[in-house]
Amino acid sequence: MPGSTFGRILTVTTFGESHGPGIGVVMDGAPPGIALAVEDIQKELDRRRPGQSAITTPRNEKDRVEILSGVFDGLSTGTPIALLIRNEDKRSSDYDNLKSLFRPGHADWTYGAKYGVRDWRGSGRASGRETAARVAAGAVARKFLAARGVSILGYTREIGGVRAVRVDPAEIEKNPARCPDPEAAPLMIAQIERARADGDSVGGIVEVVAQGCPPGLGDPVFDKLEALLGHAILSVGAVRGVEIGTGFESARMKGSSYNDEPFMDHGRMRTRTNNAGGIAGGISNGMDIIIRAAMRPPASISRPQKTVDAAGAEVTVEIAGRHDPCIVPRAVPVLEAMTALVLADCLLVQDVYRSR
């Protein structure tokens, strides 16, 4: 219960620290009969892995995944699917000087306050590396969703104040910023490079769209679809805000312009606009589900920063290590994965009612 498990019917439990033997995930409740090969998972991990482009950390981890259980003759069996990724390129020595001080913006102090002990090598359990396990699990969820006609697309909406105006899905994987607007992409990359040159970091906004969801996903009251999605998205390290459809802009709208007008489209109920982002009363309405996440700039910067050490003395720290000046492009597959896990879980919950 203390936080490493997510989901109701499709549950994922992740484990592992950034500088331990490895990280991994156990998925229980995945339906039997999903065609699943290592490549299905590796493909998504490669989109998240460090060292994939000039604007990410130069750390080079292959992030090779092994399927330990739950798949037989190329099909999921309905039993837990365990996936393991060994850690490779770990230089714990980079962290020796951090053992007894608290890096600003990091979880060093709070983990220490919570547990009394902590694995201080590379943020330990709080490392972004843990999200590789989520991406692996998300890849399995996406195979299931695809078989049900649901697809998930994520991209960078904004970096360092530069905003993608156009969304052309074909552009996304063509540039290392994962920007869907070919005009904005080079400007975003320039912002990232400038931050790195300055020993600084920049934030941004990721947008995720789910298409093909049937009506009925999400449950009344506490497990509204936006609440489950919000939980999932806000559980990713650097996310500081999440919104659905018109989101924060809704606060400045009138009811007469916010309400989406329903109409019948070839016998299927649709709405003319989609301010609600595909969710009404906490339940999907069959329109595209639209989520945006605000990501803060990474905490690890190479500039000198003031902080305190374990003895309570004020000290100055310069963080060596090999870090991302902007986490947004690598976060795209992570937020896609979290969205996939929520939607797959909701589809399974909804199957209970479909079968009536």
Next chain:
Amino acid sequence: MPGSTFGRILTVTTFGESHGPGIGVVMDGAPPGIALAVEDIQKELDRRRPGQSAITTPRNEKDRVEILSGVFDGLSTGTPIALLIRNEDKRSSDYDNLKSLFRPGHADWTYGAKYGVRDWRGSGRASGRETAARVAAGAVARKFLAARGVSILGYTREIGGVRAVRVDPAEIEKNPARCPDPEAAPLMIAQIERARADGDSVGGIVEVVAQGCPPGLGDPVFDKLEALLGHAILSVGAVRGVEIGTGFESARMKGSSYNDEPFMDHGRMRTRTNNAGGIAGGISNGMDIIIRAAMRPPASISRPQKTVDAAGAEVTVEIAGRHDPCIVPRAVPVLEAMTALVLADCLLVQDVYRSR
């Protein structure tokens, strides 16, 4: 599991429809020994109830609460606390014409799609009335939090584009907008009155601040404190976005300005700024916890709107009923309650580790 229960150690399960016999809540896991009287709960319900001011719905429900269990000799006993609020001022006839059509922006269609049957009187289970049960439960949580030195303060940050610039806690309950800025309050009220006169509605932003939280609340990975709070806040009907600390603004910041600088303050670790909103690595750091929620304008407006009916015909609907032109002021105690429930639950989870 299908959505009416929230929490891990302190669980709340709500029940009830807007036009059935009543609504209520069962809280399990509340610690024994909390001093608890009906008035503690009634006081909070009175802040949420309809008809409390000129800018809310004229529906007049007393929302009297009865404690059915879990309290003996004025103290909680550790067993489930069940609270019941009978429905009183229900005019189901207001909804007769809505039986077979789907109101724009409401959950009518999605509930029908999900369950096949639905209670169409006043939104049934999807009614905002359900939040009275949450406020009642939140009042219990607040008694527990107060005994631990944690206080929760909510207020209106923005309505109809009018923003509170100053936050003076003493002002909040002095105006029906629950605005902490005495200069902004009349402007907000004017926005609400104009919307009502236009047969329209307006949205806004609520801010909730928790003071006095010890470090250590929240759990790694999926149950980060912001994820639990986001889940709780986004489970309230009209919320379309949630953010922590500097929130969406973080996306435009540099790491060097976002990172809060730690320092020692009379032997206690604090940070000079609080961009993180009191949470680092998913765990509270002892600073104020700051949450904002974006609320859309209410879906029920009296203007004619186009929609479809159960037969798939396009129709025009005018919603009679007695509705709130702006839900923000009445949502303040609801969002305070959700925050209180999350923090109380986290405190109890943390007690497991405190006792080591």
Next chain:
Amino acid sequence: MPGSTFGRILTVTTFGESHGPGIGVVMDGAPPGIALAVEDIQKELDRRRPGQSAITTPRNEKDRVEILSGVFDGLSTGTPIALLIRNEDKRSSDYDNLKSLFRPGHADWTYGAKYGVRDWRGSGRASGRETAARVAAGAVARKFLAARGVSILGYTREIGGVRAVRVDPAEIEKNPARCPDPEAAPLMIAQIERARADGDSVGGIVEVVAQGCPPGLGDPVFDKLEALLGHAILSVGAVRGVEIGTGFESARMKGSSYNDEPFMDHGRMRTRTNNAGGIAGGISNGMDIIIRAAMRPPASISRPQKTVDAAGAEVTVEIAGRHDPCIVPRAVPVLEAMTALVLADCLLVQDVYRSR
């Protein structure tokens, strides 16, 4: 989480103390479209209520149930079904002398040790009265099960050493012992009456059989069907043991005689014997599911007993009140209800897989 909720998809949360305002239950996850009337529930409560026959407690509670939510136009809506039973015939004064001492065999001391405070009137939350809420919930589950072709039959297998040899379902409700063997019934009743005359109490064994369960109920590893049933049955106050199929007798069997031989019966797989009690590898196999529960004699006896009081002094207690000399006949509907709740939950979980 602290114990008043049971189930995975179909969850029940009970509340209430024996001498508070009332007891009740909230069921979430019940499928929509179940035809449900107050009488469906009342009928089962009447089988459990005190004062129903000469061999039960003379306490006379009508146990009238009210449906507070989740039912509309005679059908369940898929939202939480809340049921309330007001307490009526409560004589708290019977317990005044028990306030500061610990009755042997009761939970007085352990509740005090756990919580520091306790409701000492009539065992409070630990009272068998709580099971009325379970019977009410079970009645709803049974309506759902019946629609799926599953029926549940419970009866007394043994009381005070007298064993029912024959099982004639038509006999069960004809005698107050709920004994399916008309020859054993009067002997059981005599055992109960002798115990009462002696100021003593007797135990016995209840057997529950579920017919019509499809194969596939129960889940691998920790949620094997027998584990879920065992949890449910052992959660009923006086139960001290539970067994499935040949149960404890299996420990003395050889594999060659224990293994049930499969054969095809009109195209359906069956086994020639049913030593496994309808469960293989933790999953139902389509044969009758057979459970037995051993119930200890009630703790409340009128003979003087030695014990200690809150001050640690050794005292003698004589328990007045109005108690059952044997709880077995009234426990039959309770154990049926628990079986129904487990099977309904498992059917819903299995619907996830049926829909693939």
Next chain:
Amino acid sequence: MPGSTFGRILTVTTFGESHGPGIGVVMDGAPPGIALAVEDIQKELDRRRPGQSAITTPRNEKDRVEILSGVFDGLSTGTPIALLIRNEDKRSSDYDNLKSLFRPGHADWTYGAKYGVRDWRGSGRASGRETAARVAAGAVARKFLAARGVSILGYTREIGGVRAVRVDPAEIEKNPARCPDPEAAPLMIAQIERARADGDSVGGIVEVVAQGCPPGLGDPVFDKLEALLGHAILSVGAVRGVEIGTGFESARMKGSSYNDEPFMDHGRMRTRTNNAGGIAGGISNGMDIIIRAAMRPPASISRPQKTVDAAGAEVTVEIAGRHDPCIVPRAVPVLEAMTALVLADCLLVQDVYRSR
């Protein structure tokens, strides 16, 4: 949720099939600061592993465990502890002829009915091999319990009708039957050897005693300590019944002899007898907790047995493989582990209340 996770605060999630790459477990919620070495876990695995004595299966698996996460500098960190055991001595070819038929007494048919697909090699997920993961997790729980003064002792109470009369803890690990009575041990072993010679198998009874538990473990209503223990014990493959204290014998007792008489012993409340097996009203009372489990004879026997195949034809099967003629001695550490996991979880839940 579908069955591979157990526990409330201390959760264990197992994964793996008998003939896949390996089996393992993720424990979340284990407290930080537990001293933990590979040897602590290996020691318990060695008590469960095949090939440990002449009366077990000759399969020879070393069952070497690897700690993948959650331990740093020899201490648990509070984050998930993942443990992996690679499968070694797997001869899948032994099972080729079983691919398309259903072994009597096994889960072959029910898994197929549930999931549509199954890993037919050596029972797949339903294999007793999965319990190695539980023993590994249990070893961690036992380290925590030991630090709190709780010890757990299991032994064979009965095999093939031969009963241990005396319980001498020093004798248990001296004989391969794990029998605490040196006179009964050789008779038990003879029963096992006779069954093997006959191509048959025998069942038996395991008893587990927990000493040093504080009062207060277990929660009211559905999570009574005996219900949690019953769930845990009945989730182990061959268990067909479970009882607490005097168990089924209670059904034949009078209240006047069943009720344990409380007295003060050096300022501590105790009872003169322990018929309740250490649990009153679902909550531990500080006396020894006593559990017994009835285990059926193993399903795999080498005698010819009639069954049906996937095509519905009646066939005769002779099970080759290398099987245990009696699982009881190897089940002792498994049932100890399950008991340890329940008690550790309850201790952590109780810490919530201790801290009040």
